[in-house]
Amino acid sequence: MYTYEYPHPSVTTDIIIFSIREKQLKLLLIKRKEPPFQGSWALPGGFVNMDESIDDAAKRELAEETGVRDVYLEQLYTYGEPNRDPRERVITVAYFALIASEHLHVQASSDAAEADWFAMDTLPDLAFDHDEMIKTAHQRLVAKLDYSTIAFQLMPQQFTLSALQEVYEIILQAEIDKRNFRKWVLALENIEETGETLRTGSHRPAKLYAVKDMEKVDIIK
Amino acid sequence: MYTYEYPHPSVTTDIIIFSIREKQLKLLLIKRKEPPFQGSWALPGGFVNMDESIDDAAKRELAEETGVRDVYLEQLYTYGEPNRDPRERVITVAYFALIASEHLHVQASSDAAEADWFAMDTLPDLAFDHDEMIKTAHQRLVAKLDYSTIAFQLMPQQFTLSALQEVYEIILQAEIDKRNFRKWVLALENIEETGETLRTGSHRPAKLYAVKDMEKVDIIK
DNA sequence: TCAAAAGTGTTTGCTATACACCCATGA
DNA sequence: TCATGGGTGTATAGCAAACACTTTTGA
Numbered sequence: 001m002y003t004y005e006y007p008h009p010s011v012t013t014d015i016i017i018f019s020i021r022e023k024q025l026k027l028l029l030i031k032r033k034e035p036p037f038q039g040s041w042a043l044p045g046g047f048v049n050m051d052e053s054i055d056d057a058a059k060r061e062l063a064e065e066t067g068v069r070d071v072y073l074e075q076l077y078t079y080g081e082p083n084r085d086p087r088e089r090v091i092t093v094a095y096f097a098l099i100a101s102e103h104l105h106v107q108a109s110s111d112a113a114e115a116d117w118f119a120m121d122t123l124p125d126l127a128f129d130h131d132e133m134i135k136t137a138h139q140r141l142v143a144k145l146d147y148s149t150i151a152f153q154l155m156p157q158q159f160t161l162s163a164l165q166e167v168y169e170i171i172l173q174a175e176i177d178k179r180n181f182r183k184w185v186l187a188l189e190n191i192e193e194t195g196e197t198l199r200t201g202s203h204r205p206a207k208l209y210a211v212k213d214m215e216k217v218d219i220i221k
Numbered sequence: 222m223y224t225y226e227y228p229h230p231s232v233t234t235d236i237i238i239f240s241i242r243e244k245q246l247k248l249l250l251i252k253r254k255e256p257p258f259q260g261s262w263a264l265p266g267g268f269v270n271m272d273e274s275i276d277d278a279a280k281r282e283l284a285e286e287t288g289v290r291d292v293y294l295e296q297l298y299t300y301g302e303p304n305r306d307p308r309e310r311v312i313t314v315a316y317f318a319l320i321a322s323e324h325l326h327v328q329a330s331s332d333a334a335e336a337d338w339f340a341m342d343t344l345p346d347l348a349f350d351h352d353e354m355i356k357t358a359h360q361r362l363v364a365k366l367d368y369s370t371i372a373f374q375l376m377p378q379q380f381t382l383s384a385l386q387e388v389y390e391i392i393l394q395a396e397i398d399k400r401n402f403r404k405w406v407l408a409l410e411n412i413e414e415t416g417e418t419l420r421t422g423s424h425r426p427a428k429l430y431a432v433k434d435m436e437k438v439d440i441i442k
Numbered sequence: 443t444c445a446a447a448a449g450t451g452t453t454t455g456c457t458a459t460a461c462a463c464c465c466a467t468g469a
Numbered sequence: 470t471c472a473t474g475g476g477t478g479t480a481t482a483g484c485a486a487a488c489a490c491t492t493t494t495g496a
Contacts, residue, residue: 003222007271008229011301011312050228050310054301078299078314080232080275089271091232091312093299146442162475179477180459202468203473221367383448400450401486423495424447 009080009089013058014045014130016076016096016137017066019117020154025170026117027134028065029124036086037127043134044115045092058095065115072098072153072217076137084129092128096137098153145171149190149218152211158194160206161185190218230301230310234279235266235351237297237317237358238287240338241375246391247338248355249286250345257307258348264355265336266313279316286336293319293374293438297358305350313349317358319374366392370411370439373432379415381427382406411439 017028029041044065048057055075063069073095080091118124120138123131144150145168154167165181185191192212197205238249250262265286269278276296284290294316301312339345341359344352365371366389375388386402406412411433418426 001224001226002228003224004229005222006268007223008225009232009269009271011230011232047227048230048301048312050230051303053303054299054312075299077296078275080269080314082272082274091269091275091314093301093312160475177460178475179461182476183478184458199467201473202471204466204475206475381448398487399448400488403449404451405485420494422446424445425449425493427448 007089009091010085011048011054012045012090012092013048013054013061014043014092014094014133015058015062015065015073016043016094016134017062017099018096018137018141018154019099020101020167020170021117023166023170024119026119027137028115029118029126030065031114031116032127040127041118041124042127043094043130048093054093058093058097062095062097066099068099071100072150076133076140079129079133081129092133094133094137096140098141098150100154100156142171147219147221149188149216149220152190153214153217155211158196158198158208158210160198160208162206164191164209188218188220190216228310230312231306232269232275233266233311233313234269234275234282235264235313235315235354236279236283236286236294237264237315237355238283238320239317239358239362239375240320241322241388241391242338244387244391245340247340248358249336250339250347251286252335252337253348261348262339262345263348264315264351269314275314279314279318283316283318287320289320292321293371297354297361300350300354302350313354315354315358317361319362319371321375321377363392368440368442370409370437370441373411374435374438376432379417379419379429379431381419381429383427385412385430409439409441 019026019028028044030044032038032040032042044061046057046061046064048054052060055073058073058075059069062071062073074097076094076096078091078093082089084090084092120134123134126134141150151164151167151171155164161182162178164185165176165178168181169176190212191209194208194210196208198208199205240247240249249265251265253259253261253263265282267278267282267285269275273281276294279294279296280290283292283294295318297315297317299312299314303310305311305313341355344355347355362371372385372388372392376385382403383399385406386397386399389402390397412430413433415429415431417429419429420426
């Protein structure tokens with residue numbers, strides 16, 4: 001047991017994990033096995049341990065849920081309304097993560113009965129204030145496409161320009177002119193040809209590109 | 222006394238309060254009366270009470286330190302390295318506030334021996350990781366000038382276009398062309414003439430303007 | 443009448459957009 | 470040879486940047 005002179009809240013992290021699957025922007029939800037909101041879908045997350053930073057807690061949760069490490073992870077916002085959790089005062093630091101569709105091996109962890117990917121426009125009812133978190137994360141993702149190279153984090157190691165354009169079109173929900181898109185993306189000089197090509201049918205093969213430095217998300221303004 | 226099955230961190234808010242004073246961007250610091258870092262300068266802040274939201278805690282701290290209410294306040298980032306406070310595990314939700322130079326009545330509160338305004342380029346050594354918070358807040362402020370009308374929050378109720386331009390020049394540390402600035406700011410249609418003028422010497426009086434809706438900070442991209 | 447800050451337009455360059463056809467391949 | 474997606478250039482419009490003189494006032 002741990003005792004304090006004043007009451008202390010719990011601190012947790014929840015993660016909005018975005019990925020492109022089946023030509024849609026999807027995010028990972030888990031079905032809660034325990035109350036409160038037992039049986040509801042919720043964002044993956046959990047308590048911050050006393051000996052780990054909040055970033056490390058988020059990385060740990062992400063690894064536990066998806067098995068992936070070294071993906072893009074960014075602190076989003078901290079939620080702390082007094083009664084957002086019916087059990088006790090809980091303050092949640094939300095993160096958002098972007099993972100390339102190639103890494104996907106979702107494993108239901110001990111906290112969750114089930115995990116699944118949901119498209120943004122067909123989300124189920126959600127536990128806690130998770131709908132608000134998802135809305136904020138989505139706005140941030142869309143805004144960042146405009147002034148950063150964050151979308152490249154959703155690409156596998158090698159990809160065609162058409163595939164990259166498709167990711168932009170899916171997230172922005174808009175068609176983009178092919179020539180203008182290619183001019184723009186090549187001018188950034190953040191990707192380079194791998195020398196390889198991808199053959200996918202009875203048409204000209206596409207050049208494969210790779211991000212030069214996956215660690216770096218450029219602010220391009 | 223309060224007891225928990227697992228250890229719980231403390232949660233605090235710290236606030237970076239910016240204002241323009243003496244033609245410089247300054248922020249409010251307090252001198253700590255108690256250990257740790259007794260005698261060091263630090264950001265104003267304090268514990269989040271169990272029955273108030275984090276936003277409300279930040280508003281309360283801001284009011285206690287400055288006596289002002291209804292100023293611009295935005296959540297900045299949450300800091301949670303395990304040993305950032307030597308006493309116990311403390312997670313701090315940092316906010317940044319912008320206040321107009323006219324409201325300034327700083328009152329040393331009970332937590333602080335002293336409070337004073339410091340220019341960004343002459344900051345003293347700071348307690349905890351407050352230097353990092355200030356750096357992040359400053360970057361955010363500079364970035365937001367580019368795509369929002371946030372700087373208007375630093376203006377008094379009535380101001381001249383020259384005064385507004387000066388605020389931009391101070392924050393961006395760059396000279397701006399007067400004609401281009403005026404064209405740009407008037408095209409935003411966020412300010413309007415009050416009909417009054419300001420006479421300040423042996424030259425032509427300047428028209429006074431006011432922000433149309435101070436609650437609203439427009440994203441202008 | 444002089445000094446000082448307020449106020450005002452036009453030209454130029456750059457970036458974003460619109461737009462249509464040829465290329466390489468497999469069936 | 471045909472269907473399919475890959476790949477390429479140019480013209481136009483809209484926005485941002487450069488740039489200098491007149492106006493109004495008080496001393």
